[in-house]
Amino acid sequence: MKGLLFRPLGDEVTVWMDAPPSVVWDLVSDVTRIGEFSPETFEAKWTRGSTGPEVGAYFAGHVKRNGVGPTYWSPCRVTKCVPKEVFEFSVGTDSVTVNNWGYRLEEQDGGTAVTEYFRMEPSLPTRLYWTILGPLRSRTNVRGMRTTLERMKAVVES
Numbered sequence: 821m822k823g824l825l826f827r828p829l830g831d832e833v834t835v836w837m838d839a840p841p842s843v844v845w846d847l848v849s850d851v852t853r854i855g856e857f858s859p860e861t862f863e864a865k866w867t868r869g870s871t872g873p874e875v876g877a878y879f880a881g882h883v884k885r886n887g888v889g890p891t892y893w894s895p896c897r898v899t900k901c902v903p904k905e906v907f908e909f910s911v912g913t914d915s916v917t918v919n920n921w922g923y924r925l926e927e928q929d930g931g932t933a934v935t936e937y938f939r940m941e942p943s944l945p946t947r948l949y950w951t952i953l954g955p956l957r958s959r960t961n962v963r964g965m966r967t968t969l970e971r972m973k974a975v976v977e978s
Contacts, residue, residue, distance in 0.1 A: 829939060829940035829941075829942055829946065829947070829950055829954075830920075830937060830938050830939035830940055830958075831937070831938065831958050831961060831962050831965075832935050832936065832937035832938075832965070833935065833936055833937075833962055833965040833966045833969060834933055834934065834935040834969075835933075835934055835966070835969035835970060835972075835973055836928065836929070836931055836932070836933050836934075837931050837932050837933075837934055837969075837972070837973045837976050837977060838930070838931045838976075838977050839931055839932060839976035839977060840927070840931070840932065841904040841905070841925045841926075841927050841932045842904055843932075843976050844904075844925055844932045844934055844972070844976055845903055845904045845907070845925060847972050847975065847976060848907050848923040848925070848934070848972070849872075849873040849901070849903075849907045849923075850873070851864040851865075851866065851873075851879045851881070851896075851909075852864055852865060852866070854881065854968075855882075856971065856975070857967075857968045857969075857971040857972050857975075858964065858967075858968045859887050859963075859964050859967050859968070860883055860884060860885065860886065860887055860964055861881045861882065861883050861894075862882055862883075862884055863881075863882040864879050864880065864881040864882065864896075865879060865880055866878070866879045867879055867880050867895070870898075873898060873901050873907060874898060874901050875898055875899065875900065875901050876897065876898060877897070877898040877901075878895070878896065878897050878898075879896050879897075879898075879909075880893045880894065880895055880896065881893070881894045881896055881911075882894075886960060894911050895911070895912065895913060896909045896910065896911050897909060897910050897914075899920065900922065904925055905924070905925055906922060906923065906924050906925070907922060907923045908920060908921065908922030908923075909921055909922065912941075917941050918940070918941060918946065919938060919939070919940050919941065920938065920939045920940075920941070921936070921937070921938050922936070922937055922938075923935065923936050923937075924937070934969055934972070934973075936965040936968060936969055937965075938961055938965075
């Protein structure tokens with residue numbers, strides 16, 4: 821049981837894009853465009869007076885879980901924001917973070933290796949959830965990240 825509770829609480833997918841980091845950055849850091857790419861988050865908007873990507877900025881993502889439901893708004897806060905390098909945000913309330921999502925950009929072979937990742941917070945409830953549903957949810961997230969990145973690739977390479 822101990823080994824199950826300490827399995828990695830996240831995963832990542834990398835897709836190479838034939839575009840410079842500056843072009844990819846404009847896409848991954850504009851949360852208002854996520855509905856064009858994500859199979860689960862069909863819209864997002866800046867909230868609490870935030871108007872763009874910077875550490876501490878708030879936004880909300882409108883999610884249709886597994887692409888079928890339930891549908892809900894997820895409050896998010898930008899936690900890392902280094903232009904052309906990393907854009908990361910937490911999902912949860914001001915007092916409880918459930919999950920973290922992000923994009924890492926690395927200039928590579930005349931283009932950009934773009935890595936989307938998620939990392940669950942290592943609380944006991946999250947570890948128990950991950951022990952039971954982690955493999956299924958991780959597969960869903962990996963599939964969704966690949967879809968998101970491939971859709972972004974199609975836009976930046978067009």
